[in-house]
Amino acid sequence: ITPIQILWINMITAATLGIALAFEHADADTMRSKPRLRNEPLLGRELMWHIALVAFLFLVGVFGMYEYALSQGKEIDYARTVAMNTLVVMEIFHLLYIRNFHTTRLTFDLLKGTTALWSAVGVVVIGQITITYHPYMQEVFGTRALESMDMIVIVGIGMALFAIIEAEKQIRLRWEQRHPAQNGTQV
Numbered sequence: 001i002t003p004i005q006i007l008w009i010n011m012i013t014a015a016t017l018g019i020a021l022a023f024e025h026a027d028a029d030t031m032r033s034k035p036r037l038r039n040e041p042l043l044g045r046e047l048m049w050h051i052a053l054v055a056f057l058f059l060v061g062v063f064g065m066y067e068y069a070l071s072q073g074k075e076i077d078y079a080r081t082v083a084m085n086t087l088v089v090m091e092i093f094h095l096l097y098i099r100n101f102h103t104t105r106l107t108f109d110l111l112k113g114t115t116a117l118w119s120a121v122g123v124v125v126i127g128q129i130t131i132t133y134h135p136y137m138q139e140v141f142g143t144r145a146l147e148s149m150d151m152i153v154i155v156g157i158g159m160a161l162f163a164i165i166e167a168e169k170q171i172r173l174r175w176e177q178r179h180p181a182q183n184g185t186q187v
Contacts, residue, residue, distance in 0.1 A: 017120055017124060
């Protein structure tokens with residue numbers, strides 16, 4: 001993607017979605033969890049693993065869709081638009097996931113979210129539609145209108161990201177519950 005597209009993603013998309021997290025309700029079990037030890041690193045093993053996994057999945061999703069578009073004979077600007085939209089959709093689905101990072105419960109209330117969350121997602125979606133389909137924005141950002149099938153595949157990539165990291169979390173948390181001595185927690 002081009003520098004101006006990266007600027008768009010960082011300034012508009014990532015910032016808007018990040019602000020939405022500030023309005024999230026605290027987990028009901030927050031006050032029951034033990035405080036972090038003073039000598040414990042901020043980026044623990046669990047979080048480092050999550051960062052590596054998500055970075056790998058983003059890499060596969062974004063570059064995979066870029067290469068897919070090029071293999072279909074699309075022009076470079078179209079492939080860049082596919083990559084940019086894939087990145088933004090994956091960010092949205094990661095936001096939906098990260099809200100319940102430490103819980104095995106995946107309930108409707110957790111997925112429902114807050115007004116701020118859905119407002120931020122709405123702003124980002126409207127912004128992406130505008131940058132992708134409005135002629136003036138296409139000229140400024142070097143984007144092209146995407147075919148509806150490509151948009152469906154992009155949303156599918158976002159859903160697949162959510163499913164993979166949610167499944168990994170469920171497996172990891174259940175394993176930690178069954179093997180507390182091996183992950184440093186005490187019974």
